[in-house]
Amino acid sequence: MEQKQFFTEKPRILIVDDELGPRESLRMILKPYYEVYTAKDGISALEAIKKNPIDLVTLDLRMPGMPGEEVLKHIKNFDPTIEVIIITGYGTLQSAVEAIKYKVFDYILKPFNVSDILSVVKKCIGRRYVSGEIKNVLEKTKRDTKSHSEIYEQITHFLNQLNESCYYFFRRENYLEFVRVLATTLESKDPYTVGHSERVCHYSSLIAEGLGLSPDEKEKLQISAYLHDIGKIGISDIYISKDGPLDENEWAIVREHPIKGIKIISPLGLSSEVIEGIKYHHERFDGKGYPEGLSGKNIPLFARIIAIADAYDALTIGRPYKSPLSKNEALLEIKKCAGSQFDEELVEVFIEEIKKNDREINQMH
Ligand SMILES: [Fe+2]
Known part of the structure; x- marks a missing residue:
């Protein structure tokens, strides 16, 4: 895929969802273009982030154990540059809108629409790439x-x-x-x-x-x-x-x-x-x-x-x-x-x- 020419490797995405169905369907949609990891709860999501450099997390808000909002805070504390997209049903739309205030890139409503997902993810990865590049240029020029x-x-x-x-x-x-x-x-x-x-x-x-x-x-x-x-x-x-x-x-x-x-x-x-x-x-x-x-x-x-x-x-x-x-x-x-x-x-x-x-x-x- 064309994206490879701008990242030295495929961008890495972590899908966090307790339900197998949505987790797998997201994985299938994103797999051709990105390196995809999955986690079935908050704890394993945080472990995955510490093990692999992740560019983007898609996060289900409603999960047993650690709630999505909590996972989000931990992710941002660990590395504020990791982009997060909230995956939500209509029932949790309000909390998704709230979450956007906490530096979440966007949200996707369940059930998924493949082209919506691809376009939001692409936009988000693009933002990470461009802001990373701009920061590099600024830091480099400031240093030199x-x-x-x-x-x-x-x-x-x-x-x-x-x-x-x-x-x-x-x-x-x-x-x-x-x-x-x-x-x-x-x-x-x-x-x-x-x-x-x-x-x-x-x-x-x-x-x-x-x-x-x-x-x-x-x-x-x-x-x-x-x-x-x-x-x-x-x-x-x-x-x-x-x-x-x-x-x-x-x-x-x-x-x-x-x-x-x-x-x-x-x-x-x-x-x-x-x-x-x-x-x-x-x-x-x-x-x-x-x-x-x-x-x-x-x-x-x-x-x-x-x-x-x-x-x-x-x-x-x-x-x-x-x-x-x-x-x-x-x-x-x-x-x-x-x-x-x-x-x-x-x-x-x-x-x-x-x-x-x-x-x-x-x-x-
Ligand atoms: Fe001005």
């Missing part, structure tokens, strides 16, 4: 060099090389997953940016929802949102997370990140809308932004959306030198800047969608 421009070059080189393989793992439908892994792995080194791209993506999607964008446009916007600050890896942390306002020279360096960003992702061959979202996310509606000082609707739509999402996240999360605002305070602040910093119409859509989202969450509780 101190300069951000060198890290930047290494990552660009890596993306150039990866393009072929990521296309295999992340064909069109999974491309979003790829950029998600890329962005979150890169930002994980800075406590102030952890989760930033994920949240900017979420807020951007809310605006997309309000505007009624098509699924295709929405996905492009999400990719753009995930990658909007990717250029920051080419800029020293001294400026990015400085404990205080930046001086003129420092600002000039930070302002290079949108352009650095589009250069870094150029090997990925992304669409022009995605690229424009990254390049212009610091433009202002009144024309006082950067890099080109575009104004009004001349600023591409994705960039106008990401600008609002980005600012809202910065306001609600805070910065080393700025304490976070409450949701309402942040919305007021955004509203104040409608027409100057942001597109007025989009601000309205955003506020409406945030409120709608809150109502839906409240109804769920």
Whole structure:
């Protein structure tokens, strides 16, 4: 199978299920492509993990003896990089959804659908491969060099090389997953940016929802949102997370990140809308932004959306030198800047969608 060219060996999967039927059928489905191990309870699953380097565990939640949730905790304690997919019936769906919060990749509902299983497993193995590779590159460059421009070059080189393989793992439908892994792995080194791209993506999607964008446009916007600050890896942390306002020279360096960003992702061959979202996310509606000082609707739509999402996240999360605002305070602040910093119409859509989202969450509780 093609996957072999990216792993030196076949990826290893451990199937944990107390029932012989589902355990064997999963084994038969996965065996042609992966090296498969099986365990019939939590204790033997943990033993298997200690004996063999496992990439992915498929875990049944309802088992006699050690419950699935407990097994999950032990697996993650032993090695947090092992991916876990929960296998569940409708009865335990709620706990599966809960488990996703604890770094579970996804869940599969019983009875199995072969193509669903193969696609989830492939996506998951792909994520493990890409995040592992990105981490390797980051660690290696950190060990060998101190300069951000060198890290930047290494990552660009890596993306150039990866393009072929990521296309295999992340064909069109999974491309979003790829950029998600890329962005979150890169930002994980800075406590102030952890989760930033994920949240900017979420807020951007809310605006997309309000505007009624098509699924295709929405996905492009999400990719753009995930990658909007990717250029920051080419800029020293001294400026990015400085404990205080930046001086003129420092600002000039930070302002290079949108352009650095589009250069870094150029090997990925992304669409022009995605690229424009990254390049212009610091433009202002009144024309006082950067890099080109575009104004009004001349600023591409994705960039106008990401600008609002980005600012809202910065306001609600805070910065080393700025304490976070409450949701309402942040919305007021955004509203104040409608027409100057942001597109007025989009601000309205955003506020409406945030409120709608809150109502839906409240109804769920
Ligand atoms: Fe930015």
